[in-house]
Amino acid sequence: xxxxxxxxxxxxxxxxxxxxxxxxxxxxxxxxxxxxxxxxxxxxxxxxxxxxxxxxxxxxxxxxxxxxxxxxxxxxxxxxxxxxxxxxxxxxxxxxxxxxxxxxxxxxxxxxxxxxxxxxxxxxxxxxxxxxxxxxxxxxxxxxxxxxxxxxxxxxxxxxxxxxxxxxxxxxxxxxxxxxxxxxxxxxxxxxxxxxxxxxxxxxxxxxxxxxxxxxxxxxxxxxxxxxxxxxxxxxxxxxxxxxxxxxxxxxxxxxxxxxxxxxxxxxxxxxxxxxxxxxxxxxxxxxxxxxxxxxxxxxxxxxxxxxxxxxxxxxxxxxxxxxxxxxxxxx
Amino acid sequence: xxxxxxxxxxxxxxxxxxxxxxxxxxxxxxxxxxxxxxxxxxxxxxxxxxxxxxxxxxxxxxxxxxxxxxxxxxxxxxxxxxxxxxxxxxxxxxxxxxxxxxxxxxxxxxxxxxxxxxxxxxxx
Numbered sequence: 001x002x003x004x005x006x007x008x009x010x011x012x013x014x015x016x017x018x019x020x021x022x023x024x025x026x027x028x029x030x031x032x033x034x035x036x037x038x039x040x041x042x043x044x045x046x047x048x049x050x051x052x053x054x055x056x057x058x059x060x061x062x063x064x065x066x067x068x069x070x071x072x073x074x075x076x077x078x079x080x081x082x083x084x085x086x087x088x089x090x091x092x093x094x095x096x097x098x099x100x101x102x103x104x105x106x107x108x109x110x111x112x113x114x115x116x117x118x119x120x121x122x123x124x125x126x127x128x129x130x131x132x133x134x135x136x137x138x139x140x141x142x143x144x145x146x147x148x149x150x151x152x153x154x155x156x157x158x159x160x161x162x163x164x165x166x167x168x169x170x171x172x173x174x175x176x177x178x179x180x181x182x183x184x185x186x187x188x189x190x191x192x193x194x195x196x197x198x199x200x201x202x203x204x205x206x207x208x209x210x211x212x213x214x215x216x217x218x219x220x221x222x223x224x225x226x227x228x229x230x231x232x233x234x235x236x237x238x239x240x241x242x243x244x245x246x247x248x249x250x251x252x253x254x255x256x257x258x259x260x261x262x263x264x265x266x267x268x269x270x271x272x273x274x275x276x277x278x279x280x281x282x283x284x285x286x287x288x289x290x291x292x293x294x295x296x297x298x299x300x301x302x303x304x305x306x307x308x309x310x311x312x313x314x315x316x317x318x319x320x321x322x323x324x325x326x327x328x329x330x331x332x
Numbered sequence: 333x334x335x336x337x338x339x340x341x342x343x344x345x346x347x348x349x350x351x352x353x354x355x356x357x358x359x360x361x362x363x364x365x366x367x368x369x370x371x372x373x374x375x376x377x378x379x380x381x382x383x384x385x386x387x388x389x390x391x392x393x394x395x396x397x398x399x400x401x402x403x404x405x406x407x408x409x410x411x412x413x414x415x416x417x418x419x420x421x422x423x424x425x426x427x428x429x430x431x432x433x434x435x436x437x438x439x440x441x442x443x444x445x446x447x448x449x450x451x452x453x454x455x456x
Binding site: 162 | 336337338339340342343344346347348350351352354355357358359361362363364365366368370371372373374375376380384385386388391392395396398399402403406407409410413414415416417424427428431434435438439442447448449
């Protein structure tokens with residue numbers, strides 16, 4: 001029980017820090033890709049830039065638009081931050097290193113992920129601006145559409161693990177990572193995770209040319225900062241989920257076959273560093289894609305979600321279920 | 333068992349307090365000088381035209397309705413996916429039939445063009 005509270009404190013702290021670091025990394029990597037310097041003035045290598053950003057946002061004027069719903073307008077930025085932080089409760093960072101062990105944690109995860117839609121939709125609707133409304137509508141349509149392939153891809157992992165507990169899903173990949181057993185599912189999950197966190201190529205929620213700022217056009221000061229923080233927290237969380245479900249969680253490749261017995265402390269350090277390393281790679285992937293690939297049109301996004309990914313994910317689920325069932329029958 | 337949910341409540345509380353502290357800080361420390369023009373909704377520097385909450389495309393409602401059907405399907409799949417190896421052959425086949433029927437439904441809605449945003453704009 002004490003361990004779980006230590007993990008809670010550390011993971012909350014690390015999540016907030018890594019969100020700040022992701023903001024910095026995004027700007028540096030963007031600069032690197034575009035062959036310029038990026039922020040390098042505040043602190044060593046510009047590392048204190050996120051703190052300067054937050055200070056600046058706090059000192060700005062907080063404007064609530066006329067005729068907007070003030071209460072909803074204020075509460076909307078809190079929702080995505082809260083859901084992002086709640087997700088971290090069930091992600092295992094190592095063998096037994098999880099904030100809380102609940103037996104249906106995958107259902108909990110999907111439920112919390114769905115709640116994130118409310119923040120964006122309510123923000124767009126309460127602002128009393130046409131850009132915000134259109135941005136919010138697009139966001140809600142896109143996020144609920146991509147939740148389905150995401151859910152199906154996770155279901156195909158449940159087939160291998162035989163449990164709705166994320167720690168069991170992580171443990172089931174000790175020898176074979178799910179990306180090897182279920183490559184189509186992994187691709188679908190990564191695409192859907194990009195769409196769920198509204199990142200390029202699915203960031204038409206805030207397409208500058210058509211919608212100005214999308215759902216946060218009317219947000220300023222720290223309320224805008226909360227959406228900004230939430231976006232990067234979702235990048236971190238989604239990288240963790242990709243790692244957990246498909247890339248072996250805290251296991252090294254084929255670790256069950258060759259990894260010698262370690263003491264508890266050694267195992268803990270190894271687990272956490274492997275997990276953090278993989279998460280870091282996927283955070284880099286999120287940034288890399290943003291500065292490499294252009295943005296889709298809205299009908300292309302909906303078409304990809306409903307006409308391509310959803311049928312593909314259902315077919316993938318069915319084939320895996322049939323193959324596993326037949327293999328099981330032959331063994332008996 | 334229920335005590336396992338206490339850390340989740342704690343995390344929610346932490347997130348809420350953090351968000352509210354940050355937002356209050358900006359209210360307290362930032363300037364606050366509203367005027368009529370500043371509080372107008374942004375429309376590229378022009379005076380706002382008409383109401384913001386106009387009627388919008390029915391496609392968004394259709395997407396939401398489709399979502400409910402297939403989200404329920406996914407939820408039905410989870411308990412089966414956990415125990416499908418221990419279930420009888422009948423249970424296995426009936427789930428396959430269930431998925432196939434919904435899959436056919438998906439193909440029907442796609443062929444009807446329900447979810448095709450570009451097609452609806454030209455036909456109207």
